Amino acid sequence: MGLSTTMKTLKTQWLRITVHVGSLIPLAVLVWSYFNDQLAADPIRAILLRTGKTALILLMLSLACTPINTLLGFKQVLKVRRALGLYAFLYATIHFLVFVGLDYGFDPDLLKPALLDRPYALVGFAAFLILLPLAITSTQGWMKRLGQLWKKLHQWGYLAALLVIVHFVWLVKADIREPLVYGAIVVLLLIFRIPRVRQVVSRIRNRSRNKPMGLPVAKNVKRLPQ
Numbered sequence: 591m592g593l594s595t596t597m598k599t600l601k602t603q604w605l606r607i608t609v610h611v612g613s614l615i616p617l618a619v620l621v622w623s624y625f626n627d628q629l630a631a632d633p634i635r636a637i638l639l640r641t642g643k644t645a646l647i648l649l650m651l652s653l654a655c656t657p658i659n660t661l662l663g664f665k666q667v668l669k670v671r672r673a674l675g676l677y678a679f680l681y682a683t684i685h686f687l688v689f690v691g692l693d694y695g696f697d698p699d700l701l702k703p704a705l706l707d708r709p710y711a712l713v714g715f716a717a718f719l720i721l722l723p724l725a726i727t728s729t730q731g732w733m734k735r736l737g738q739l740w741k742k743l744h745q746w747g748y749l750a751a752l753l754v755i756v757h758f759v760w761l762v763k764a765d766i767r768e769p770l771v772y773g774a775i776v777v778l779l780l781i782f783r784i785p786r787v788r789q790v791v792s793r794i795r796n797r798s799r800n801k802p803m804g805l806p807v808a809k810n811v812k813r814l815p816q
């Protein structure tokens with residue numbers, strides 16, 4: 591590939607490339623840290639914390655794509671929404687598998703009380719169960735097959751994010767400021783999905799876009815001699 595082709599690809603695909611590279615970096619760092627004994631005294635807990643946090647952040651970024659387009663008219667973000675959602679699901683799956691596999695050895699007798707008797711685990715599990723069909727139906731084929739239902743189904747991503755926030759609040763016993771900040775962002779994103787709010791934002795955006803740039807042109811100003 592020549593230099594100009596590379597530059598062209600970078601110019602058109604920079605957001606996609608950023609999303610893929612940015613989403614895979616936490617996984618690469620985690621694997622590296624694991625194999626180099628850099629995961630503190632309790633590696634399983636460290637993996638759970640890192641994968642959980644990354645899953646939440648990626649989920650929120652995928653939910654932020656539509657509001658970002660509504661607010662800024664930046665259509666390119668809609669093209670990376672699916673990738674962000676799928677990466678969120680990847681980290682949530684690793685998080686879940688580390689819990690059931692490394693922590694509980696996939697033993698159903700141990701897992702049942704571990705999941706059912708701890709409210710935080712139950713809420714996390716509910717969030718995971720919502721994300722699962724969203725990931726499966728994220729393809730173009732399912733989008734066509736489900737039609738209008740697809741949009742409705744994928745709005746459940748907000749419920750999953752809110753459940754993850756509850757999961758997070760329940761986990762951190764002392765300082766709940768961090769999960770509350772994430773919660774406030776999810777609520778803000780939800781507000782931008784309200785049709786009335788979207789209409790008002792679009793109208794303001796269109797009005798500011800149609801305004802003439804620079805100084806207003808006076809009507810009866812004589813043309814200066816050339």
Ligand code: HEM
Pocket residue numbers: 635638639640641642643645646649678682685686689711714715716717718754757758761
């Ligand atoms: C069955 C499902 C789940 C179980 C059993 C589970 C379990 C856990 C556990 C054991 C921790 C660490 C607790 C600690 O030692 O402090 C944790 C933390 C966390 N989990 Fe989950 N989780 C589940 C699903 C999810 C999902 C689906 C997400 C996100 C999409 C998620 C996001 C988080 C976050 C954000 C944290 C806190 C990270 C931090 O404190 O930095 N969890 N979870």
